Amino acid sequence: MPAGEKHGVGTMRPVVLSLLFFLLLATDTNVASSVLASVKFTPSDNYLLDCGASTSTQLNDGRVFRSDPQSSSFLSTNEDINVSADNSTADLSVSPLYLTARVFNGRSTYSFFVSKPGRHWIRLYFYAFANAKYNLTSAVFTVSTDDIVLLHDFTPDSPASAVVKEYLVGVSGDKVSLTFAPKKGSLAFINAVEVVSAPDNLIADFAAAISPAGQFNGVSKLALEVAYRLNVGGREIVPVDDTLGRKWRTDGGFLKVPAAAQNVSVSTKTIKYPDDGSVTPLIAPSTVYSSADEMANSNTADPNFNITWEMAADPAFSYLIRMHFCDIVCKSLNTLYFNVYINGLMAVSTLDLSSLTSGLAVAYYKDFAVNATTITNSTILVQVGPNPDSASGTPNAILNGLEVLKMSNAAGSLDGLFAVDGSYHGGAAPGSIATKVVPGVGLALGALTMGLVVIFTLAEVREATKNFDEKEVIGIGGFGKVYLGMQDDGTKLAIKRGNPSSEQGINEFQTEIQMLSKLRHRHLVSLIGCCDENNEMILVYEFMANGPLRDHLYGSAGHPPLSWKQRLEVCIGAARGLHYLHTGASQGIIHRDVKTTNILLDENLVAKVADFGLSKAAPSLEQTHVSTAVKGSFGYLDPEYFRRQQLTEKSDVYSFGVVLFEVLCARSAINPALPREQVNLAEWAMQCHRKGQLEKIIDPHLVGIISPASLKKYVEAAEKCLADHGVDRPSMGDVLWNLEYALQLQDAVMEHPGEGSSDEKANHVAQESPVRKGDEGHAVINDDSTPIAGPLFQGR
Numbered sequence: 069m070p071a072g073e074k075h076g077v078g079t080m081r082p083v084v085l086s087l088l089f090f091l092l093l094a095t096d097t098n099v100a101s102s103v104l105a106s107v108k109f110t111p112s113d114n115y116l117l118d119c120g121a122s123t124s125t126q127l128n129d130g131r132v133f134r135s136d137p138q139s140s141s142f143l144s145t146n147e148d149i150n151v152s153a154d155n156s157t158a159d160l161s162v163s164p165l166y167l168t169a170r171v172f173n174g175r176s177t178y179s180f181f182v183s184k185p186g187r188h189w190i191r192l193y194f195y196a197f198a199n200a201k202y203n204l205t206s207a208v209f210t211v212s213t214d215d216i217v218l219l220h221d222f223t224p225d226s227p228a229s230a231v232v233k234e235y236l237v238g239v240s241g242d243k244v245s246l247t248f249a250p251k252k253g254s255l256a257f258i259n260a261v262e263v264v265s266a267p268d269n270l271i272a273d274f275a276a277a278i279s280p281a282g283q284f285n286g287v288s289k290l291a292l293e294v295a296y297r298l299n300v301g302g303r304e305i306v307p308v309d310d311t312l313g314r315k316w317r318t319d320g321g322f323l324k325v326p327a328a329a330q331n332v333s334v335s336t337k338t339i340k341y342p343d344d345g346s347v348t349p350l351i352a353p354s355t356v357y358s359s360a361d362e363m364a365n366s367n368t369a370d371p372n373f374n375i376t377w378e379m380a381a382d383p384a385f386s387y388l389i390r391m392h393f394c395d396i397v398c399k400s401l402n403t404l405y406f407n408v409y410i411n412g413l414m415a416v417s418t419l420d421l422s423s424l425t426s427g428l429a430v431a432y433y434k435d436f437a438v439n440a441t442t443i444t445n446s447t448i449l450v451q452v453g454p455n456p457d458s459a460s461g462t463p464n465a466i467l468n469g470l471e472v473l474k475m476s477n478a479a480g481s482l483d484g485l486f487a488v489d490g491s492y493h494g495g496a497a498p499g500s501i502a503t504k505v506v507p508g509v510g511l512a513l514g515a516l517t518m519g520l521v522v523i524f525t526l527a528e529v530r531e532a533t534k535n536f537d538e539k540e541v542i543g544i545g546g547f548g549k550v551y552l553g554m555q556d557d558g559t560k561l562a563i564k565r566g567n568p569s570s571e572q573g574i575n576e577f578q579t580e581i582q583m584l585s586k587l588r589h590r591h592l593v594s595l596i597g598c599c600d601e602n603n604e605m606i607l608v609y610e611f612m613a614n615g616p617l618r619d620h621l622y623g624s625a626g627h628p629p630l631s632w633k634q635r636l637e638v639c640i641g642a643a644r645g646l647h648y649l650h651t652g653a654s655q656g657i658i659h660r661d662v663k664t665t666n667i668l669l670d671e672n673l674v675a676k677v678a679d680f681g682l683s684k685a686a687p688s689l690e691q692t693h694v695s696t697a698v699k700g701s702f703g704y705l706d707p708e709y710f711r712r713q714q715l716t717e718k719s720d721v722y723s724f725g726v727v728l729f730e731v732l733c734a735r736s737a738i739n740p741a742l743p744r745e746q747v748n749l750a751e752w753a754m755q756c757h758r759k760g761q762l763e764k765i766i767d768p769h770l771v772g773i774i775s776p777a778s779l780k781k782y783v784e785a786a787e788k789c790l791a792d793h794g795v796d797r798p799s800m801g802d803v804l805w806n807l808e809y810a811l812q813l814q815d816a817v818m819e820h821p822g823e824g825s826s827d828e829k830a831n832h833v834a835q836e837s838p839v840r841k842g843d844e845g846h847a848v849i850n851d852d853s854t855p856i857a858g859p860l861f862q863g864r
């Protein structure tokens with residue numbers, strides 16, 4: 069809705085002006101406070117994801133959680149599956165978010181585009197519902213961001229109960245990723261995810277340290293897990309009623325001696341926020357400050373006692389504790405003084421709220437760092453009580469709100485002592501845990517894995533191809549001819565018949581079966597079956613109606629030129645396929661022959677990588693490369709691999725860079741008919757790019773259609789792929805990310821044509837695009853033609 073947005077900006081202005089005018093007129097500070105009280109925070113990133121759902125889900129509170137897109141997901145060894153609760157057992161009293169889940173059999177990653185760096189809330193919803201096929205209560209898995217371990221070997225509650233894990237993590241780049249890694253032999257699952265921007269100044273860098281007493285600095289570098297958030301003495305506050313979508317629980321269950329406390333509350337309208345802005349309703353809404361627990365009016369002999377809250381805590385971690393105070397109990401100033409203790413240690417001696425806030429009913433809060441060394445018996449004790457030495461009136465003590473946040477440790481973890489890279493940070497390791505956890509076992513290259521592959525008889529193949537009728541030939545490769553086959557039910561097949569006299573043919577035949585039989589992915593051509601009867605080497609694949617990508621770029625196939633968006637989507641699909649190949653299986657696989665004739669398009673122009681005859685298992689962890697005779701196609705060959713005969717995944721990345729330029733320029737990788745400097749596309753494109761003359765060689769069909777920002781991002785990605793040295797090239801995951809971004813930039817222009825410069829446009833998408841942001845929910849782009857973005861779903 070481009071026009072609508074412009075209007076919105078136009079009509080905003082008078083409102084802002086009149087508000088300013090109002091503020092200028094307002095002399096009463098209370099008025100200023102009530103204006104402040106209506107301060108609204110609009111998160112620049114607001115991803116609400118209902119995992120495994122097929123449609124979006126609206127909660128009773130109005131929030132809409134979008135389904136995570138099917139299309140961009142992984143299959144095969146790193147299979148991800150959407151499952152729903154068995155209807156007979158689904159607990160309908162829990163949120164509808166808990167009725168579906170996404171299940172992961174292998175390490176899988178959601179990535180979210182972040183428009184503005186800074187702290188973000190991550191909320192993870194787990195509910196191990198009953199499901200006939202997957203036993204979710206048996207799941208054991210680790211969840212981490214790019215640099216923080218959130219959960220280590222996590223197991224959901226059994227019997228199932230709904231759990232929300234809430235984190236505040238700093239994000240510095242343009243994305244945040246969430247990786248789910250099942251423990252070997254187990255599975256992982258997730259019901260719903262929130263990734264939401266938090267205000268910059270929500271949490272300061274420092275807090276008062278209890279032990280050793282002083283100041284603790286560096287909070288902003290740490291990730292936090294919200295362990296408890298209590299509206300002391302008040303009602304539960306649900307997300308829609310909070311200024312920042314937080315949930316505040318009641319405190320009653322944590323009182324050590326419930327009879328020692330009584331609740332007190334006033335109208336929220338009486339709550340004031342300090343004029344200096346040191347506390348705002350974003351810190352805590354007035355509903356938190358307008359209620360409190362105070363000392364119970366028990367006419368006990370001893371008026372001195374503490375109110376004590378006791379909460380379970382992990383003694384291996386330090387905590388950040390935020391206490392909210394607001395004097396809603398006194399009738400006059402300077403009558404309330406009390407002590408605050410944490411874990412039995414003095415946190416504040418003689419807290420004098422009225423002198424701190426210069427008024428009654430003014431919001432105040434204080435942060436404390438609680439050292440792990442002070443946590444005994446796995447509990448945190450928070451106490452308030454009168455100062456026995458103070459001579460003031462009636463002894464009393466209050467607390468209005470309490471937040472307990474776990475701080476990440478030196479391993480960058482909020483759960484255990486393992487870092488994201490698997491390294492152990494526990495000093496003397498318990499038992500024999502090594503410093504590095506070495507994942508997985510290699511690919512058994514020797515044995516043929518026939519698991520998913522159907523064995524055809526020669527007679528069936530003959531029938532399907534009309535006895536290898538030359539009229540049915542749809543392609544010819546090094547391995548042999550490819551025929552169009554038709555099964556009885558009308559299903560079309562691509563049937564590749566090898567030349568039995570070729571030694572290389574036999575090897576490639578075996579490699580292809582080995583590789584493809586264990587790989588299943590939306591962006592890899594599926595091997596359906598094979599036939600080795602009578603010395604024949606026949607492979608049967610799914611039929612790709614639109615043939616090789618190359619035919620859609622140039623040449624005489626007669627296809628209409630692909631739009632820029634279609635090209636991006638094809639490249640993204642192929643990149644996904646390769647990314648899966650490199651990272652998806654237990655040991656990565658290097659394709660070795662990435663080129664536009666090996667990227668096939670199905671009837672919906674979905675790209676699939678084909679031809680695994682030259683593929684090799686990637687180097688294992690101990691190796692840096694695989695030494696091998698150089699294979700591949702001229703024009704796409706990684707020069708470093710050619711020189712050193714050492715193969716890594718980065719050789720595929722190089723070839724893919726050539727593909728990217730081929731797609732952009734619509735010319736072949738090698739064209740000997742051209743002047744010498746132009747023969748090799750990779751060299752020519754890089755030369756033009758360096759001179760800033762790339763527009764000279766772009767496919768004329770694209771000129772004027774590509775958004776400059778999208779082109780810039782795309783070329784940047786392509787250029788990096790062609791770096792001389794493999795180590796300087798990005799991973800396929802990074803390439804994929806940049807292509808997604810390029811697509812998003814292009815989409816933005818299509819949604820807001822003719823606005824501003826390209827950079828402004830890029831900014832515009834990031835900040836405001838109504839489709840990608842805000843209530844419409846989650847990020848980036850899926851690989852469907854659907855323009856609505858979904859999280860980029862990557863395996864690793």
Ligand SMILES: *[C@@H]1O[C@H](CO)[C@@H](O)[C@H](O)[C@H]1NC(C)=O
Nearest residue numbers: 120121122138150151152168
């Ligand atoms: C799960 O995915 C399949 C397609 O893979 C779809 O047909 C089905 O509706 C999905 N189920 C749910 C509950 O979303």
Ligand SMILES: *[C@@H]1O[C@H](CO)[C@@H](O)[C@H](O)[C@H]1NC(C)=O
Nearest residue numbers: 153154155156157158160200
């Ligand atoms: C549960 O599903 C079965 C079939 O799957 C159906 O017959 C039955 O009516 C469903 N029950 C409810 C309560 O929806």
Ligand SMILES: *[C@@H]1O[C@H](CO)[C@@H](O)[C@H](O)[C@H]1NC(C)=O
Nearest residue numbers: 198202203204205206207226
């Ligand atoms: C599911 O797994 C849990 C934990 O391993 C086990 O106790 C339970 O019996 C399993 N349930 C079923 C239905 O298999």
Ligand SMILES: *[C@@H]1O[C@H](CO)[C@@H](O)[C@H](O)[C@H]1NC(C)=O
Nearest residue numbers: 301302303318320330331332
């Ligand atoms: C306050 O205390 C009263 C009396 O004990 C109780 O009935 C009420 O539920 C409490 N209110 C809250 C919000 O805890």
Ligand SMILES: *[C@@H]1O[C@H](CO)[C@@H](O)[C@H](O)[C@H]1NC(C)=O
Nearest residue numbers: 372373374409412413451453
């Ligand atoms: C209140 O708690 C503190 C810290 O645990 C303790 O030192 C103090 O004696 C307690 N006060 C009373 C009156 O029990």
Ligand SMILES: *[C@@H]1O[C@H](CO)[C@@H](O)[C@H](O)[C@H]1NC(C)=O
Nearest residue numbers: 277279280284386437438439
């Ligand atoms: C805990 O104590 C240790 C040693 O005294 C100190 O290095 C560390 O910074 C403290 N951490 C916190 C959160 O207070």
Ligand SMILES: *[C@@H]1O[C@H](CO)[C@@H](O)[C@H](O)[C@H]1NC(C)=O
Nearest residue numbers: 378379380444445446447449
């Ligand atoms: C430790 O916790 C247990 C269970 O909560 C409690 O029974 C025990 O008294 C506690 N010990 C100390 C020293 O606080």
